[in-house]
Amino acid sequence: MTLLIEKKPEAAAGFRPLRPEFRRGFAPLAGAAVLLTLLVALAEPAASWQGGWAETRDRTHAAAVLLGIPLALAAGCWQGGRERRCRTGDLLRTSVRGALPRFLASAVPVALWVAVGHLVAAGCALLATWYCATGDSPYLVVPLTDTLLLFAAALGGQAVGRVVPWRLTAPVLATCGYVVLGFLSYDHRNTYAGLSPLIDTSVTKLTVWWQPWVSVLWVGGLAATAVLALTARRRAVALVPLALATAAAITLVEADELTRPNPVARRQVCDTSTTPQVCVNKRYEELLPQITEALSGLTGRLEGVDNLPVRFEDRAGRSRPDEARLPMVTPLGRSVVRGKLTDPELYAWEAGMSLVGRGECDTTDDAVARTDRAVEHYLAPSPMEKYFDDLAAKGTEADRAKLKARQQARARLLGMAQDERREWLSEYFATADVCDPSGVPTL
Structure with a gap:
């Protein structure tokens, strides 16, 4: 009698130890915690960003950096101390697998769940803006690079948890991460402010194209250095990601400018069917029909009148001699909420005041x-x-x-x-x- 034994693919066999970590245990809880925290942080001031792509970018990015990264550090750190808490370290060291595979088998599920939690939260924010967007287009690079930052932070936190298995290490590490990130992000006079992934970008600015990726290299390099220094057979290998992280840090600190003007924010779109013409910033071009309708009574009464400005415009700063100021629609949440003018009569009065004041x-x-x-x-x-x-x-x-x-x-x-x-x-x-x-x- 011949016994047939089915040989499973190596990839499936290699993934088998990760399945329990992915499906149950702490990793899914960590992802859910990141998702819930970011959704709550975004939902409270939703009117101030929903409808504007640049506002959505800045709000989700700030939440990911200031809340997501400390949470990722804490989640990884808590997972890293599990072996000491459960007293299974000696048993796991007898495994045929090396230290690095054992580390990754424990760390990758948490890091991936944290990254997925952030991606879902960012996706919800993008969907919330998509249906009431006022112009411009989504900035997809920012949530993608933020996801990589959270993944790297979870790996780095796992390494810290392995070295310092104290039960309060996770909250202490999260608090320290929040304080450091907040200090670097908001003290722009600091020489090292560029090391923060959160750069001061108003809605009229963009980061230079390479800044998000260099920030990922900086944070990811530090995490990889910590992981390899802890688990690699040859600790000198950790010098490679350390060198990359150092080069990235020098680039961020020494750069003359990490932001540039948003070209879309410098353009105007106009309705030339009225007198004066009505022009709005291209980032809010979908609002132009609503604004034209709100001003229709005013512009209708000015038909045939001479000595008027050529156009209404909403540029920042002083108006040109042939222009009158439109009420600014920013910041969102006041005159415009979720792509709608909240009070057309008040808006028309403010526009009229720029003519007669x-x-x-x-x-x-x-x-x-x-x-x-x-x-x-x-x-x-x-x-x-x-x-x-x-x-x-x-x-x-x-x-x-x-x-x-x-x-x-x-x-x-x-x-x-x-x-x-x-x-x-x-x-x-x-x-x-x-x-x-x-x-x-x-x-």
Whole structure:
């Protein structure tokens, strides 16, 4: 009788010791802890990043670095001390496998689960922005490199846990990691600030293309050095990743600039069908129809009027002579939440104020101020106008007299014939930024 024995593939046999670690035990719990922590950190201020790709990038990156890396260090460290806690170290050393394979069999499942937890959290954030994105495009390199950082941190934490098996090593290591990362990330005057993976990138900036990958080399090199110094037969092998990590660190510290302007943030997209034209930053081009609609009442009343700015724009800094400032949509979570204007009437009023305001004048004549408020009321009245009118109506006799004068000025402007009003407004906007009251037409 011939006995047939099926020979299993070597790859399957080599993976068999890892299966229990992947399926149950501490590794899945570590991945779940990272996932839950990052989701909670992202969910609380969701309105401040959801809808903007650059905002989503910065928020998920900050959470991954400041929360994910310390958690990965703690998870790896706790797993690394398991042999000492369970008193199985002597037994495992009798195994035919070498120290490095034994280390990886314990460390890789935790590191992979931590990386998967981060990837799922980052994917959820990207999906949350995708359905209400206002323009631009996702920055996929950042979550990918962050995943590698967390993987490396878990391996490094495992090495620390093997060397220092004290039960409080994991929380102490996580706390130290958080403090060091926070110090390097937010003290930008520090010479070594570039060593932090979290670089100061506002929504108008990008890191230089090589910075994320060099940061991975820096952190991964340190982790590999710790692992090889602990497990390699020839400890001198650890000098190779140490040299790579040192070269990466020098590159990050000595670099002149680790950021560059975001080219998308420097471009404008315009709706030329209105007067003035309406232009928004290209990062928020999907908001242009909503903004044009919000300003439709204002721009409709200005049709045929001369001496107007050519366009509304939302560039940072002072406007050009032929431009008027749009209310800024950033930071998200105020005027724009999840890709929608929260208060179109308030937005239109703020835009109208950039046309009629004389904010740089030290003093303003009462008649000129009354005229400005009448033009403001005609173009896009303030949502608070009725409240202040009612307050003045209940005030002193002087308050009621000023209210009556304002109401008469509004009535005179509204009572003009259309051609007469266009001519008057053209004359008015020719002096919209003049502080001398003698040249300003009044109502």
